[in-house]
Amino acid sequence: MRGMILKSILDISPSKQGFTNGANFTNNQILHEEEVNLEAWANLPLQQPLLKALASLKFQKPTIIQSSTLPAAILGKRDILGAAETGSGKTLAFGLPILHGILESKVKSLSNGNDDKRPLYALILTPTRELAMQVTQHLKKLAKYTDIKISVVVGG
């Protein structure tokens, strides 16, 4: 089984990847999209439409939970169990690797001459419908320069 807890996967740790220590949410300076410095994300081979979305969201650097998990998820393709407080940026910690993986697999399929039309690439389960809505809205903002469709299904 590939799954393991976060602490045991630090062979590809943020410090080894040269990652920064996380975004500072108290920074209220007004930045224009073209002024956003994305250097802090440069250690990840993120697909261009995702970098563009990060710039438009003015997310200059990963938060701590993001810098702790993204290298392992994106470069190492590892399963991760992560925990962090509310509002710490967990949605992108799992959302970025999902979206990056979808774009990467589409690029690979096209270069192999296949038209990758899988109807479903990823399923995100949340404990409440409010969180499902919140995650959907957040990921849609990140996927806005891609053709990835994100939908929410709630019941009960």
Ligand SMILES: Nc1ncnc2c1ncn2[C@@H]1O[C@H](COP(=O)(O)OP(=O)(O)OP(=O)(O)O)[C@@H](O)[C@H]1O
């Ligand atoms: N790298 C970043 N830089 C700046 N802001 C960010 C970054 N990542 C996420 N945010 C913002 O931080 C806020 C909290 O993020 P998010 O909702 O992902 O937190 P969370 O840990 O999933 O919270 P919860 O536990 O309540 O679901 C959101 O407004 C999001 O847009």
